[in-house]
Amino acid sequence: MxxxxxxxxxxxxxxxxxxxxxxxxxxxxxxxxxTSEGGADLVQLLTPEGERVDSPEFDRYVTDIDGARLRSLFRDMTLVRRFDREANALQRQGQLGIWVPLLGQEAAQIGAGRALRPMDMAFPSYREHGVAWCRNVSPQDLLGIFRCSDHSGWDPVAARFHPYTIVIGNQVLNAAGYAMGQRFDGHVGDDDGEATICFFGDGATSQGDVHEGFVWAAVYDAPLVFFCQNNQWAISEPTERQSRLPLYQRAQGYGFPGIRVDGNDVLACLAVTRWALDECRTGNGPMLIEAFTYRMDAHTTTDDPTRYRLSDELEAWKLKDPIERVRAYLSRNGLADNDFFEEIAAEADNFAAEIRDFCVNMPDPPPDRIFSEVYAEPSPVLEAQRAEYLSYLDGFVGAGER
Known part of the structure; x- marks a missing residue:
C-alpha cells in the first residue's frame, strides 16, 4: 500500500x-x-486566527476594503449561511425536494461574487447561493428550483447570472462559449472590458466538459476565469483520488495561469478574483483559480458524509471557519463591537423567518408550467406534448377541480 x-x-x-x-x-x-493550509503557493490575506497577512502582489486589490466594507462582507457571509441552514432544514421537513449546502464555502463565493463588475457574467453549478446573492438574485428565487416548481426564477441576462446547472461540469462549456462571444464582439481589451467567471467543484475537474472548456478558452484566448471550489470531496471521493497534482497546476497543460487561494479567506478570494478578472477583461486570456476550502456539510441532502470521512477531519476544518476569522479580525482591530454582531444575528433570524414563510406558502404551479418558457419561440413538438399531457390528466377522477 x-x-x-x-x-x-x-x-x-x-x-x-x-x-x-x-x-x-x-x-x-x-x-x-x-495540505490543510494549501501548500507554499497558497494566497492568504487573513489567517484562521483573524490576523492580516501582507501580500505585495495582492494587497493592492483590496485597498478599498475598509472597516465598513469588511463588515458588509461579514454580513453577506452570515446571511447566506443562515439562508443555507434554513433551506437545509426546510428540505428535511419536506418543503424542498433536495438541497445543496454551501456550509463552509461562504468566503469563496462571497469573495468571488463581490469581485464581479456589473457587466461581467457568471455561470454557476448548483451550489453557488452566495454568488447568486452577490448578483442580486433573490434567495426566494432559488427555492423554486429545489422545490421542483420552476426552472429558475430570475432573468439571467439582467442579473448577469446564468441559471443553475445540474449536469456536472456542463456550465464550463456554456461559459467558454459565452466568453468567446465576448472576445468576438470586441468587449475585451481594456479596463472597461467584460469578463466571465465559471464556478465548479473539484469533482467536476474529472469531467470531460471541463477539459473541453479549458481547451476552447485557451485556443480562443477567452476572457474566462475558471473558479474551482476545491472542497476536498467529490461526493464520496477525496481530491487525492482524482489528481496527482494540485488542481491549479492543471492550467499549465492548457497554456494559461493557475493560482491557489485560501478559499476560507474572503479577502484573499476577493483580491485574487479581482486580479484574474482584470487580466481577462484586458485581453490576457483565461485563468484558473483553485479556492482551497472544505465542504462542512453533505454533498446534498441525499448524501451521508459520515460514511466516507472521519469526524476529526471535520473538526480540524471548523477551526478555519471563514466567518469566524472575519469576526476575529473585526473584533481585534476595533472595527465592530458586540452590538454589531448581535444586530447581524437578529437580521439573520428575521431573514430565515421570511425564507421559511415564503417557502411554506409557495403556490403549486399549474400542471402545464413544465412546458412554458422552455423555448424562446413556440414549438409545435412541445405544444403537442403539452396537449397530450393535459389530456392524460383530464382522464383522472376530479381532474376538473385542478
Missing part, C-alpha cells in the same frame, strides 16, 4: 499511488493534514 505522502504528492516514476485500490482512512486524513 502506498504511503500518505505518495498518495497525496506522488513523484514522477511512482506507481504505487496509481495502482492502490483505495486509500485507508488514515491515508485520507494524513493527506488532508499535509
Amino acid at each position: 502506498s504511503s500518505p505522502e505518495q498518495w497525496t504528492h506522488p513523484q514522477p516514476g511512482d506507481s504505487s499511488a496509481a495502482t492502490a485500490a483505495k486509500p485507508t482512512p488514515e491515508q485520507v486524513i494524513a493527506g488532508l493534514r499535509a
Whole structure:
C-alpha cells in the first residue's frame, strides 16, 4: 500500500499511488493534514486566527476594503449561511425536494461574487447561493428550483447570472462559449472590458466538459476565469483520488495561469478574483483559480458524509471557519463591537423567518408550467406534448377541480 505522502504528492516514476485500490482512512486524513493550509503557493490575506497577512502582489486589490466594507462582507457571509441552514432544514421537513449546502464555502463565493463588475457574467453549478446573492438574485428565487416548481426564477441576462446547472461540469462549456462571444464582439481589451467567471467543484475537474472548456478558452484566448471550489470531496471521493497534482497546476497543460487561494479567506478570494478578472477583461486570456476550502456539510441532502470521512477531519476544518476569522479580525482591530454582531444575528433570524414563510406558502404551479418558457419561440413538438399531457390528466377522477 502506498504511503500518505505518495498518495497525496506522488513523484514522477511512482506507481504505487496509481495502482492502490483505495486509500485507508488514515491515508485520507494524513493527506488532508499535509495540505490543510494549501501548500507554499497558497494566497492568504487573513489567517484562521483573524490576523492580516501582507501580500505585495495582492494587497493592492483590496485597498478599498475598509472597516465598513469588511463588515458588509461579514454580513453577506452570515446571511447566506443562515439562508443555507434554513433551506437545509426546510428540505428535511419536506418543503424542498433536495438541497445543496454551501456550509463552509461562504468566503469563496462571497469573495468571488463581490469581485464581479456589473457587466461581467457568471455561470454557476448548483451550489453557488452566495454568488447568486452577490448578483442580486433573490434567495426566494432559488427555492423554486429545489422545490421542483420552476426552472429558475430570475432573468439571467439582467442579473448577469446564468441559471443553475445540474449536469456536472456542463456550465464550463456554456461559459467558454459565452466568453468567446465576448472576445468576438470586441468587449475585451481594456479596463472597461467584460469578463466571465465559471464556478465548479473539484469533482467536476474529472469531467470531460471541463477539459473541453479549458481547451476552447485557451485556443480562443477567452476572457474566462475558471473558479474551482476545491472542497476536498467529490461526493464520496477525496481530491487525492482524482489528481496527482494540485488542481491549479492543471492550467499549465492548457497554456494559461493557475493560482491557489485560501478559499476560507474572503479577502484573499476577493483580491485574487479581482486580479484574474482584470487580466481577462484586458485581453490576457483565461485563468484558473483553485479556492482551497472544505465542504462542512453533505454533498446534498441525499448524501451521508459520515460514511466516507472521519469526524476529526471535520473538526480540524471548523477551526478555519471563514466567518469566524472575519469576526476575529473585526473584533481585534476595533472595527465592530458586540452590538454589531448581535444586530447581524437578529437580521439573520428575521431573514430565515421570511425564507421559511415564503417557502411554506409557495403556490403549486399549474400542471402545464413544465412546458412554458422552455423555448424562446413556440414549438409545435412541445405544444403537442403539452396537449397530450393535459389530456392524460383530464382522464383522472376530479381532474376538473385542478
